[in-house]
Amino acid sequence: MARLARVFFPVTALGPGRRLGVWFQGCPIACPGCMSRDTWAADGGAEVPESWFAAAWAAALAGGATGLTVSGGEPTEQPSALLHLLRVVRSAPHPADGPADVLVYTGRELDEFAALVPGGPDLVDALITGPYRTAEPTTLVWRGSANQRLHLLSDLGRERYAGFVAHQPERPPMQVVVGDDDVHYVGVPRPGTLNHMERLLRTSGVDLGRPSWRP
């Protein structure tokens, strides 16, 4: 079984192209300032059988997916489920316009990721490592703090991501996904963005309930 926080398609703000986004549930790292505190509890989210990944990826491919982004939560807390998902994507037929790439976020460092998910680095094209640190802001695309590194682990990763390692967009890519009873910010906001958005929404009369970035 895998315990997931959420799944969205298409995600366009975390990696290039149109992506299946899978957020794993559970994170013991507990970075101060984390925008996704709702993903921390190991018993939160919802369980799905690992066999569900194949159907989800097939549906994403049918919808034009060019890649997979795994985030969390902390994916290394569920190494078996993570490996299963990565193998599903690796073994699936390629989309017509080239192979799908895999981008994984982890709050661990590269050597820790390799130890916690044996064989994982061989199934990942691009890996963003390191915990979020509020005291080290960055304008690098897809990263929340300057300590976080984008590792290119395959030829496909080098081909598709080399131009993004030092890329600093004027505005970070973002999406807002509106569900039946919740709203999700998808992307990596710059410092102050979430507070600004919260103020704007509250002054517009929107009841935000308990935002995931608030303790």
Ligand code: SF4
């Ligand atoms: S930023 Fe990532 S690693 Fe840090 S607490 Fe949040 S989910 Fe965990």
